[in-house]
Amino acid sequence: MASDARAAEDGGAPPPRPVADGFLRFLIPAPKPRPAAPTTAPARLVPPHRLVAPPPAAPALLRPEERLHIVPPTRPDWLPPPPPRQPPAPPLRSPSPWVRPRPFPPAFGEPRTRNAGRFAGQVNGARGRSPASVAHSSGGGRSGSQKPKAAAAHKEKKAWVAVEKKGEDAGDDDRAAVSEGYSCGDETGTEAEDQLEPEGEQDTGGHRRGLDREDDAKNSLDMAANQECSGGGGERPSELVCQSNQATHSRGRMGRSQVECRPDIDTFTPGLLALYESLKPSEEHKSKQKQLVDSLAKSVSKEWPNAQLHLYGSCANSFGTSHSDVDVCLEMEIGTASTVEVLLRLADVLRADNFDNVEAITSARVPIVKMSDSGSGFSCDICINNLFAVANTKLLKDYAQIDQRLLQLAFLVKHWAKLRGVNETYRGTLSSYAYVLMCINFLQLREPKILPCLQAMEQTYTMNVDGTECAYFDEVHQLQYFGAENKESIAELLWAFFHFWAFHHDYRRDVISVRTGSTISKQEKNWTTRVGNDRHLMCIEDPFETGHDLGRVVDRQTIRILREEFERAAAVLQYNDDPCVALFEPYDYEN
Ligand code: CTP
Ligand code: MG
Numbered sequence: 001m002a003s004d005a006r007a008a009e010d011g012g013a014p015p016p017r018p019v020a021d022g023f024l025r026f027l028i029p030a031p032k033p034r035p036a037a038p039t040t041a042p043a044r045l046v047p048p049h050r051l052v053a054p055p056p057a058a059p060a061l062l063r064p065e066e067r068l069h070i071v072p073p074t075r076p077d078w079l080p081p082p083p084p085r086q087p088p089a090p091p092l093r094s095p096s097p098w099v100r101p102r103p104f105p106p107a108f109g110e111p112r113t114r115n116a117g118r119f120a121g122q123v124n125g126a127r128g129r130s131p132a133s134v135a136h137s138s139g140g141g142r143s144g145s146q147k148p149k150a151a152a153a154h155k156e157k158k159a160w161v162a163v164e165k166k167g168e169d170a171g172d173d174d175r176a177a178v179s180e181g182y183s184c185g186d187e188t189g190t191e192a193e194d195q196l197e198p199e200g201e202q203d204t205g206g207h208r209r210g211l212d213r214e215d216d217a218k219n220s221l222d223m224a225a226n227q228e229c230s231g232g233g234g235e236r237p238s239e240l241v242c243q244s245n246q247a248t249h250s251r252g253r254m255g256r257s258q259v260e261c262r263p264d265i266d267t268f269t270p271g272l273l274a275l276y277e278s279l280k281p282s283e284e285h286k287s288k289q290k291q292l293v294d295s296l297a298k299s300v301s302k303e304w305p306n307a308q309l310h311l312y313g314s315c316a317n318s319f320g321t322s323h324s325d326v327d328v329c330l331e332m333e334i335g336t337a338s339t340v341e342v343l344l345r346l347a348d349v350l351r352a353d354n355f356d357n358v359e360a361i362t363s364a365r366v367p368i369v370k371m372s373d374s375g376s377g378f379s380c381d382i383c384i385n386n387l388f389a390v391a392n393t394k395l396l397k398d399y400a401q402i403d404q405r406l407l408q409l410a411f412l413v414k415h416w417a418k419l420r421g422v423n424e425t426y427r428g429t430l431s432s433y434a435y436v437l438m439c440i441n442f443l444q445l446r447e448p449k450i451l452p453c454l455q456a457m458e459q460t461y462t463m464n465v466d467g468t469e470c471a472y473f474d475e476v477h478q479l480q481y482f483g484a485e486n487k488e489s490i491a492e493l494l495w496a497f498f499h500f501w502a503f504h505h506d507y508r509r510d511v512i513s514v515r516t517g518s519t520i521s522k523q524e525k526n527w528t529t530r531v532g533n534d535r536h537l538m539c540i541e542d543p544f545e546t547g548h549d550l551g552r553v554v555d556r557q558t559i560r561i562l563r564e565e566f567e568r569a570a571a572v573l574q575y576n577d578d579p580c581v582a583l584f585e586p587y588d589y590e591n
Contacts, residue, residue, distance in 0.1 A: 259499070259503075259574070261492055261495050261496065261499075261574070262495075262573075262574050262575070265489070265491045265492050265495060265573070266489045266491055266492065267491075268491040268573070268579055268580055269489045269490050269491040271580040272408070272412060272490050272491055272494060272580060273408065273490060275412065275415070275580065275584075276407075276408045276411050276412060276490070279321045279322060279323075279411050279412075279415055280321070280322070280411070281320055281321060281322045281324070282322070285322055288376045288378065289315055289326050289376075289378060291376070292326055292373045292376055292378050292380060293309070293311065293326060293328060293380075295353075295355075295373075296309070296328060296350075296355075296380065296382070297309050299349055299350060299353040299355075300330060300346070300349070302349070303345070303346075303349050304330070304332050306332065306333065307330045307331065307332040308330070308331040308332070309328060309329075309330055309331075310328070310329045310330075310331060310387075310390045311326070311327065311328060311329075311393075312327045312328070312329050312386075312389040312390050312392075312393040313325070313326075313327030313381075313389070313393060313432075313433070314327070314432060315327060316393050316397065317393045317394075317396040317397045317400065317436075318396070318397050318400040318401075318407060319396060319400065319407065319410050319411070319414070319432070319436050321411055321414060321415065323415075323418065324432075325378065325379045325380060325381060326378055326379070326380040326381075327380070327381050327383075327389070328380060328381070328382045328383075329382075329383050329384070329385070329386050329387065329389055329390055330346075330382060330383070330384050330385070331385055331387065331390075332384065332385065334384065334385070339367055339384050339385065340360075340362045340367055342384055343360045343362060343367050343368070343369050343382075343384060344360050344362070346360075346369050346382065346384075347359070347360040347369045350369065350371055355371045355372070355373065356371065356372045356373065356374045357370070357371055357372045357379075358370070358371040359371070366383050366386050366389075367383065367384075368381045368382060368383045369381070369382045370382075387463070387465045387466075388465050388466075388468075388470070388542075388544050388545050390463075391463045391465055391470040391544055392433075392470075392542070392543060392544055394461070394463075394474070395454065395455075395470075395472060395543060395544075396436055396440075398454060398472075398474050398476045399440050399451060399454065399476075401476045401477070402451055402452070402476050402479045402480070402482055402483070403443070403450050403451060403482065403483040405443065405450060405483070405488075405490055405493060406439060406440065406443055406450070406451060408490045409439045409442075409443070409490065409493055409494060409497060410435065410436045410439040412490070412494055413435050413438070413439055413494075413497065414432050414435055414436070415584060416569060416583060416584060417429075417430070417432070417435055419584050419585070419586045419587065420565050420569075420586070420587045421586075421587040421589070422558075422561065422562055422565050423435070425553050427558065428553050428554055428555045428557065428558035429553070429554070429558050429561065429562060430538075430540075430550070430551065430553070430554070430562070431550065431553075433550065434540050434550040434551065437512070437514050437540055437542075437543070437550065438497075438501070438512060438540065439497065440514050441512040441513065441514050441517075441518075441519075442493075442496075442497050442500060443483070443493075444514065444517040444518070445517075445518065445519075446486055446488065446493075446496075447486075448483070448485040448486040449482070449483065449486065450482075450483035450486045450488070450493075451482065451483065451517075452473075452479060452482055452517065453514070453515075453516060453517025453518075454472040454473045454474070454476075455471070455472040455473075455514070455515045455516075455517075455543060456516065456517055457472065457473035458473050459471040459472060459473065460472075460473050460474050460475050461473070461474035465544070468544060468545070470544045491573070494573060495570060495573040495574065498566050498567075498569040498570035498573065499566075499570040499574075501562075501563075501566040502563060502566035502567040502569075502570045503567075503570070505519075506519075507537065507538055507559065507563075508522075509521055509522055509523075510522070510539070511524075511525050511527060511539035511540070511541050511549070512539065512540050512541065513541045513543075514541070514543045515541060515543045515544075515546060520541070522536060522539055525539070525541065525549075527539050527549060533552065534549055534552040535552065535554065535555055535556075536549055536551070536552065537551065537554050537555065537556065537559045538551035538554045538559055538562065539551050569583055
């Protein structure tokens with residue numbers, strides 16, 4: 001759980017993988033001597049991830065300094081030479097058509113902090129500003145470096161009128177923002193404040209050819225203006241009304257939603273696939289992970305001999321990259337003890353066995369013990385009796401076997417999200433698990449479909465978790481050719497994924513649902529208002545715990561950030577000369 005909150009860990013191992021060329025230089029293993037292999041022979045795991053017997057000989061461990069280095073990307077060798085740049089060549093980060101413009105400098109008195117970054121606004125900005133300054137701010141610092149010219153042009157197109165101020169006064173709102181942080185603190189915001197407002201016009205989902213780049217840039221700016229009219233993806237439905245720009249705005253969003261993919265998109269498929277291959281964990285990496293789990297199992301079995309150990313998350317669902325952590329669930333009888341008490345005891349046991357950085361996190365929705373292994377550099381989250389996670393791990397693993405484009409898409413999206421800083425649940429963005437569900441649902445919705453809906457098919461597998469039946473069709477070997485009719489390449493799908501989340505998804509009305517293989521309405525889920533910390537601004541239904549919205553962590557600021565990032569990614573893939581480089585450019589928090 002929450003592995004996304006940690007810095008990417010890596011177990012890339014000597015000998016180094018051949019990644020010296022092109023943009024794959026993102027990932028260059030540091031050459032380090034191989035440490036001695038451990039002498040103990042701990043127990044081992046066999047499918048389906050149960051602790052049953054002693055392990056095979058353990059391979060060498062990586063030292064922490066052997067993690068992969070991220071180096072600045074360069075143009076891939078396989079790309080043709082770039083054509084001469086056409087003026088105006090939009091830089092990636094500011095006055096580009098795909099970055100929401102910040103039309104005005106910060107409001108008077110608004111703090112400008114170094115490294116304010118996109119999240120700083122939660123404390124400094126949007127929530128506590130007057131309606132006017134909310135209207136004029138892009139929020140979060142992501143687009144804070146707009147050129148004044150673009151700002152002025154944008155300003156002319158808008159007329160903002162504050163018509164109502166709901167809920168607390170600005171001062172209260174500020175306090176709410178501060179108390180909220182990005183965790184589970186008590187919040188004082190109102191339900192109404194956290195709902196998305198109706199958009200002037202919904203996307204039709206239809207595609208048409210013919211928008212040239214200039215039109216598209218204009219449309220994007222219009223759309224940005226419109227989104228600010230509509231609260232930038234969700235804020236203050238009745239506070240602000242943009243009078244003059246509604247029609248332009250709707251046209252803009254429509255225009256963007258109707259853009260077709262660039263005709264040469266497939267030329268980027270080889271590069272994206274090479275990146276995907278480089279992200280896959282090596283065999284050595286996997287065996288080191290297993291070694292960590294074996295040591296853990298040994299420690300646990302001393303205290304709880306009947307405990308069963310399950311791997312879950314990306315180390316067991318096939319979506320694990322070379323940066324993924326290890327997620328472990330202990331299934332055990334805890335009698336009258338609470339989960340928290342058992343976790344605190346577990347933390348003591350692990351400390352006594354010299355695991356590093358052991359920490360019990362007991363206030364989370366799913367309490368865990370976190371620890372790391374300094375030998376391998378891996379980190380590990382351990383939870384107790386969270387069998388929903390074990391069930392959804394199997395579901396994801398089964399989906400992954402149906403069409404290889406799911407793994408490819410999800411690896412690239414996860415990699416993008418980590419580098420762009422939008423895979424941090426503690427800051428209000430999305431978990432890796434949520435991104436994988438988004439990918440599955442996206443492929444379920446393609447025409448022709450690339451993935452089926454396993455939970456809507458005959459139930460060949462069932463697991464009862466706390467009275468909930470987790471059932472679906474798991475004979476996926478029968479579905480090998482399910483998506484064969486759809487010939488879309490990974491480059492096309494990646495673009496379409498970002499474009500879908502930037503321009504097609506109806507954030508106001510829809511919940512994505514892998515369970516139904518479609519989208520369902522917020523109304524149907526009763527996710528129309530904020531309840532406690534669950535804002536339901538961006539809704540992703542958990543396939544088995546159907547009352548759980550994986551987008552619950554997304555707030556008014558981070559939904560804006562996410563949408564900006566989806567827009568940026570779609571535009572980079574659409575227009576950039578070097579999309580494979582620019583797409584994965586690490587987000588620069590300093591500027
Ligand atoms: N999980 C869950 N409910 C959540 C978040 C996570 O059930 N709200 C479970 C899922 O089984 C998921 C696992 O916890 O697969 C790990 O979640 P996460 O760390 O987000 O995903 P990973 O796939 O492990 O991603 P990473 O490679 O980044 O570690
Ligand atoms: Mg994980």
